[in-house]
Amino acid sequence: DVKVTQSSRYLVKRTGEKVFLECVQDMDHENMFWYRQDPGLGLRLIYFSYDVKMKEKGDIPEGYSVSREKKERFSLILESTSTNQTSMYLCASSLWIAGGYNEQFFGPGTRLTVL
Amino acid sequence: AQSVTQPDIHITVSEGASLELRCNYSYGATPYLFWYVQSPGQGLQLLLKYFSGDTLVQGIKGFEAEFKRSQSSFNLRKPSVHWSDAAEYFCAVGHSGTYKYIFGTGTRLKVLA
Numbered sequence: 425d426v427k428v429t430q431s432s433r434y435l436v437k438r439t440g441e442k443v444f445l446e447c448v449q450d451m452d453h454e455n456m457f458w459y460r461q462d463p464g465l466g467l468r469l470i471y472f473s474y475d476v477k478m479k480e481k482g483d484i485p486e487g488y489s490v491s492r493e494k495k496e497r498f499s500l501i502l503e504s505t506s507t508n509q510t511s512m513y514l515c516a517s518s519l520w521i522a523g524g525y526n527e528q529f530f531g532p533g534t535r536l537t538v539l
Numbered sequence: 540a541q542s543v544t545q546p547d548i549h550i551t552v553s554e555g556a557s558l559e560l561r562c563n564y565s566y567g568a569t570p571y572l573f574w575y576v577q578s579p580g581q582g583l584q585l586l587l588k589y590f591s592g593d594t595l596v597q598g599i600k601g602f603e604a605e606f607k608r609s610q611s612s613f614n615l616r617k618p619s620v621h622w623s624d625a626a627e628y629f630c631a632v633g634h635s636g637t638y639k640y641i642f643g644t645g646t647r648l649k650v651l652a
Contacts, residue, residue: 428582455638464548466629466644467583474638482639514582518638527573528640530582 427451428531430515436537443502445534447515454520456498457528458482458490461512473498474520505538512536541566543632545643552620553651560615560646562604562630571633572613573640574604578626586628589613600624625650 431446447456455474459467459482469482471490479490487509491499498517502509512535516528542565552558564570571590575583587598594606604615613630630643 464644467640467642469639472638516583520638527585527588528583530575530584532582533580 428515428517428529430513430531430534432534433532434535434537436539437505438539439506440504441538443505443536445500445502445513445515445536447498447500447517447531448496449498449517449529450496451517451519451529452495453517453529454495455518455528456492457516457518458488458498458500459514459516460484461514461533467514470500502536505536507538510536510538541632541641543630543641543643545628545630545646547646548644549647549649551649551651554622555619558615558617558620558624558648560628560630560648562613562615562643563611564613564630564632565611566632570613572604572606573631573633574598574602574613574615575629575631576600576626577629577645583629586615620648620650622650622652624648 428449457472458470461467468484470488473479473492489501512533514533515531518526518528544563573588574586577583586602587596589596589606596604602617627645627647629645631640
């Protein structure tokens with residue numbers, strides 16, 4: 425079974441602090457994704473990566489950056505947290521298939537609270 | 540623009556009753572469609588997916604979904620709901636030209652004993 429793990433389940437930070445959220449997948453997937461989930465808004469894509477060192481902005485990249493130095497690891501960085509970044513953050517990965525889509529496998533999520 | 544609509548924010552059913560969760564999409568080509576379930580405090584788990592072929596798709600946990608192109612719908616069904624099905628359900632569509640999904644806003648299912 426594919427396993428996607430996230431470094432923390434719960435985090436509490438103060439405004440202005442830097443936060444690293446780390447995601448690791450163990451199935452050699454090319455694609456990795458970071459979403460944030462807010463009530464009534466569903467999942468919104470922050471960034472995704474289709475290869476090592478490659479990244480593309482999603483729908484809401486402002487205030488976030490990412491790093492993918494190794495294929496299995498995809499980090500989300502919040503340089504200076506603000507209260508409106510309080511949310512559930514979900515990481516996902518998927519296998520690349522030519523001309524189509526494949527299911528995404530999700531980690532358990534990190535609930536970040538910014539005070 | 541492509542979009543996914545889940546018109547029901549909350550649904551409550553009695554245990555043993557049948558269930559249908561609605562999903563409508565807006566998409567210019569043949570869509571890739573997914574249903575995911577999220578139990579409280581957990582990540583998302585794939586229930587089923589439709590890429591092509593038979594329009595009635597079977598998934599895990601006794602769920603099925605039917606793709607209806609004429610109605611732009613991909614509704615999720617289960618003939619008899621169990622208390623453990625209480626969760627939030629998300630419909631998603633593959634986004635043309637990228638690896639992105641578009642997710643609906645979710646339907647929260649409550650099951651009465």
